[in-house]
Amino acid sequence: MITIFDDSSRKNKIYQKLKELTISLQFKDGINKIGFEAEYIGRLVGIDRANTSRELNKLVKEKKAIKIKGKPVLYLDRKSLEEKWGCRIENSVFGSREEIISLLKESKLFCRNEESQKNTNSNIFLNTALDNMIGAHESLKEQIEKAKAAILYPPNGLHALIIGPTGAGKTTFAEAMYKSAIQLGVFSNDSPFVIFNCADYADNPQLLLSQLFGYVKGAFTGAATEKKGIIDEADGGVLFLDEVHRLPAEGQEMLFTLIDKGIYRRMGESTTTRKAKVLIVAATTEDTRSVLLSTFLRRVPVLIQLPSLESRTLKKRFTFISQFF
Numbered sequence: 364m365i366t367i368f369d370d371s372s373r374k375n376k377i378y379q380k381l382k383e384l385t386i387s388l389q390f391k392d393g394i395n396k397i398g399f400e401a402e403y404i405g406r407l408v409g410i411d412r413a414n415t416s417r418e419l420n421k422l423v424k425e426k427k428a429i430k431i432k433g434k435p436v437l438y439l440d441r442k443s444l445e446e447k448w449g450c451r452i453e454n455s456v457f458g459s460r461e462e463i464i465s466l467l468k469e470s471k472l473f474c475r476n477e478e479s480q481k482n483t484n485s486n487i488f489l490n491t492a493l494d495n496m497i498g499a500h501e502s503l504k505e506q507i508e509k510a511k512a513a514i515l516y517p518p519n520g521l522h523a524l525i526i527g528p529t530g531a532g533k534t535t536f537a538e539a540m541y542k543s544a545i546q547l548g549v550f551s552n553d554s555p556f557v558i559f560n561c562a563d564y565a566d567n568p569q570l571l572l573s574q575l576f577g578y579v580k581g582a583f584t585g586a587a588t589e590k591k592g593i594i595d596e597a598d599g600g601v602l603f604l605d606e607v608h609r610l611p612a613e614g615q616e617m618l619f620t621l622i623d624k625g626i627y628r629r630m631g632e633s634t635t636t637r638k639a640k641v642l643i644v645a646a647t648t649e650d651t652r653s654v655l656l657s658t659f660l661r662r663v664p665v666l667i668q669l670p671s672l673e674s675r676t677l678k679k680r681f682t683f684i685s686q687f688f
């Protein structure tokens with residue numbers, strides 16, 4: 364099948380994504396976050412920022428999208444917003460977030476929602492990637508609460524270890540944590556998510572460490588030029604260390620220095636230290652006490668145990684499986 368990707372399908376793609384994002388927003392008893400940046404929307408659909416902005420502005424002209432001026436400029440889908448919160452919005456362009464918020468308040472929207480959500484303190488409830496996982500309200504409820512708390516822990520979040528058998532959803536969960544961190548505004552939209560599987564290099568610890576931390580010229584035979592490592596790439600975002608029980612003790616030690624002091628060295632570097640800020644989400648299928656240094660566990664305070672697929676209820680398993688057909 365040949366897909367001709369013309370302007371209208373590009374606009375549609377963006378419009379659909381904007382709709383989805385707007386639907387995922389929910390009010391609690393106030394708002395401090397509303398609207399989505401062109402860059403973020405564009406990244407989700409694989410279209411560059413300039414073209415995304417162009418299409419969004421067309422949608423604003425057609426009165427399908429709402430534009431909130433400011434730095435950054437934000438967009439919302441009009442219909443979803445109107446339907447979701449039972450109000451009519453005449454304007455297509457707002458001067459600021461405050462302006463649209465006060466309009467929504469005037470529409471008595473808040474009174475209606477306040478009633479049902481009296482007991483919550485947060486200003487807005489965003490349906491994050493974690494909330495959209497299968498089992499979010501049942502078998503994974505506790506795990507998701509823990510993960511959100513880890514992400515939101517000030518100032519930079521808490522490192523987490525996900526434990527669960529193969530296929531339990533560890534990689535999926537880690538990715539959802541990353542996406543949620545962006546949705547919750549903890550990370551910027553362009554922050555990295557880097558996956559490193561410690562098992563890939565398990566029989567060559569030197570190679571593993573050089574991949575992870577990088578190396579300088581001459582660090583070992585064959586190190587002809589300096590190379591940056593995974594830590595460098597993950598700076599400012601999430602490093603997902605899969606099968607972390609395969610990380611050699613030396614690597615764990617180097618990771619501690621990074622966790623404790625925010626510094627690391629490339630292999631072969633003796634004087635220079637480098638800075639990096641990464642949130643580590645590690646995963647293992649093993650019983651942690653037996654395979655990971657106790658010092659590692661002390662630095663990764665959040666343990667998230669995922670149930671195996673078999674242990675989920677039949678109904679859940681059915682929902683889960685039917686997703687693939």
Ligand SMILES: Nc1ncnc2c1ncn2[C@@H]1O[C@H](COP(=O)(O)OP(=O)(O)OP(=O)(O)O)[C@@H](O)[C@H]1O
Nearest residue numbers: 496497498527528529530531532533534535536648
């Ligand atoms: N709660 C969930 N919601 C939606 N999809 C899920 C969920 N849990 C697992 N999956 C799906 O199940 C499959 C296996 O999940 P995943 O690869 O994340 O498991 P894993 O624990 O990382 O496995 P492995 O140990 O083999 O790496 C994927 O297709 C994933 O999308």
Ligand SMILES: [Mg+2]
Nearest residue numbers: 533534535605
């Ligand atoms: Mg996995």
